[in-house]
Amino acid sequence: MRVADIDSESEAIACSIDDRGRLAVTIDRSDRLNAVDDAVREETCHLLEAVDDDAVRCVTFEGAGEKAFSAGADVDSVADRTPAEALDVTPLYEVVAEFPRPTLAAIDGYCLGGGHELALACDLRVATTDSEFGFPEIGLGLLPGGGGTQRLVRLVGEARAKELVFRGDRIDAERAADWGLINRAVPPEAFDETVESYVDDLASGPPVALKVAKTVLNNAEDTSLGAGMAMESQAFGFLTTTEDFEEGQRAFQEDREPEFEGR
Ligand code: COA
Numbered sequence: 582m583r584v585a586d587i588d589s590e591s592e593a594i595a596c597s598i599d600d601r602g603r604l605a606v607t608i609d610r611s612d613r614l615n616a617v618d619d620a621v622r623e624e625t626c627h628l629l630e631a632v633d634d635d636a637v638r639c640v641t642f643e644g645a646g647e648k649a650f651s652a653g654a655d656v657d658s659v660a661d662r663t664p665a666e667a668l669d670v671t672p673l674y675e676v677v678a679e680f681p682r683p684t685l686a687a688i689d690g691y692c693l694g695g696g697h698e699l700a701l702a703c704d705l706r707v708a709t710t711d712s713e714f715g716f717p718e719i720g721l722g723l724l725p726g727g728g729g730t731q732r733l734v735r736l737v738g739e740a741r742a743k744e745l746v747f748r749g750d751r752i753d754a755e756r757a758a759d760w761g762l763i764n765r766a767v768p769p770e771a772f773d774e775t776v777e778s779y780v781d782d783l784a785s786g787p788p789v790a791l792k793v794a795k796t797v798l799n800n801a802e803d804t805s806l807g808a809g810m811a812m813e814s815q816a817f818g819f820l821t822t823t824e825d826f827e828e829g830q831r832a833f834q835e836d837r838e839p840e841f842e843g844r
Contacts, residue, residue, distance in 0.1 A: 582631040593620035595645070596628055601784040602638030604682075608696075611646025617695040618655035622673040629676050635843065639783035640680060641776065642703060643687040644696070650688040650708075651696020653717065654727075674728040677702040678799065681792045683783045687776045688712045689769070693751070698727035701736065704795065706763040707779060708754040709772045714762060715751035735802050737762055787825040788843035 584598045595607045606625065608615040615621075629640075644650040677684060677699065686692075686700035688708035693715050700706050708714075716725050716733075724730060724746060733742040737760045745752070754766035767775045783791070793816045801809050820826055824844040832839035 582633065584628075584632060584636075587624075587628050587631060591624040591628070593618065594624045594628065598636065601780070602636060603780050603784050604632065604637045604640045606640060606642050607645050608642070608651055609645045611644070611648070613655060614649035614652035614691060615644035615646070615696065616652050616655035617673075617699065618658040621655075626673055626676045629680050634681055637682050638786075638788060639682050639780060640684045641687050641780060642677075642684065642699060644690065647690065649691040649693075649696070650686065650712065651693070651699060652691045653694025653696050656721070659721075659723075671727055674698055674702040678728070681795070682788070683786075683791055683795065685776070685779055685783065687772075688754075688763070689772060691751075694718055694725065694729075695727050698725055698729040698732070700763075701732040702728060705779060707765045707767065707772070707775055708757065708763050709769045710754050710766050711769055712754040712757075712766070713751040714745075714754070714757045715749065716745050717749045717751075719747060719749040733762075785838070785841070787823075787829065787839070787841040789823050789825055790820050793820060 584596055584604060588596045593608070593610055595609045596604065598604045606628065608617070608621055610616060610618070610621065683705065684703040685705045685707065686703040688700060688706060689712060690709075691713055692700055692708065693713075694717055697714055697716060716729055718725050725733070730742065730746060733745065737745075741760050744750075752760070754763065757763045758766040765775060797809075797813050797816050800812065804812065825839075825841045828841055829839045
């Protein structure tokens with residue numbers, strides 16, 4: 582399905598694709614600080630499930646407006662849920678984490694709760710130094726319910742994960758980078774340029790190798806070292822059979838940039 586068709590059906594998100602294959606998704610609820618409600622969840626899942634993967638080389642997520650990437654789950658919609666419905670929050674985060682192209686959260690402002698979980702479900706995170714990160718759920722008598730506890734502990738370790746979840750305090754982007762929660766914290770004036778340089782690398786990279794590397798890395802934490810090494814060497818062997826590898830070799834020999842086709 583074409584992105585333009587999906588965008589015309591969407592109210593809570595805006596999406597577009599450029600000629601490099603960057604699928605840009607913006608949570609478009611700036612009056613609610615881009616809080617993640619059912620519409621954001623459903624429209625984002627629908628987009629990522631319906632879009633033609635071959636047309637996409639990478640996905641970026643950002644928040645509309647000046648203040649927030651996302652201030653978390655929409656508190657009103659959480660309050661209206663039955664316990665059974667509350668179990669349904671995770672599919673969004675799994676769909677994002679499993680999307681077969683690299684994903685990047687471009688964060689400028691509050692990155693809290695369910696918004697923070699969306700960022701953690703992405704492969705990479707770049708933020709302005711004005712951004713703040715936290716899990717305020719404990720203050721509502723809840724815990725992060727979209728994979729936050731699990732992804733957090735894997736990224737930053739148990740002590741820091743517990744500090745964020747138990748205390749509910751926000752940390753700034755520099756500390757988030759220091760903790761390994763995000764890849765880069767950059768001054769606001771360098772933000773667009775930094776995001777663009779990540780997008781350039783991801784969009785011009787070899788799609789099959791990036792897809793396979795994502796799968797191998799996503800599974801690394803939950804696998805024994807031996808099984809992980811076997812998975813990696815099989816993936817490596819497979820990639821040596823691709824046309825992209827031939828192109829990469831040729832480009833190296835001819836001293837030019839490769840043009841990968843994803844085959
Ligand atoms: N769900 C629904 N609405 C939200 C929201 C959320 N998670 N976060 C912010 N909003 C709304 C506010 O209610 C406010 O609406 P109003 O203008 O109709 O009053 C609007 O967004 C702007 O937020 P406001 O609180 O006025 O901005 P602020 O700069 O003073 O504070 C925050 C920003 C992020 C500190 C504060 O909005 C906040 O604590 N939000 C809730 C965060 C949270 O608990 N998330 C986890 C939910 S499980």
